[in-house]
Amino acid sequence: MRPISYGRQYIDEEDVREVIDVLRSDYLTQGPKVEEFERKLGEYTGARYVVSFSNGTAALHAAYFAGGLGPEDEIITTPNTFAATSNAALYIGAKPVFVDIEPETGNIDVSKVEEKIT
Structure with a gap:
């Protein structure tokens, strides 16, 4: 049986740096990066409300x-x-x-x- 790939991610060096910055910050959860992500995703999609999980x-x-x-x-x-x-x-x-x-x-x-x- 041939396995079916679960998925492939594209993670560049900027992604790695951003994750390291969050890990070294005081805001591992519920910090400014979460709010920034939700705001930018709302702008990109035109969604009025965005909640990340x-x-x-x-x-x-x-x-x-x-x-x-x-x-x-x-x-x-x-x-x-x-x-x-x-x-x-x-x-x-x-x-x-x-x-x-x-x-x-x-x-x-x-x-x-x-x-x-x-």
């Missing part, structure tokens, strides 16, 4: 919660994804429901989603 799992957890999902709700996803998709559902008491992928694309098979809705 420490990782994708935390962002999904917040999105599910903000969407009003909770116990008795189901989240349809594919098992061929990062564990955070299902874990964030479990954190709020929701149930992950799995739909297989299309072998050609690796994406969820949308033709099978409706039959999984309860």
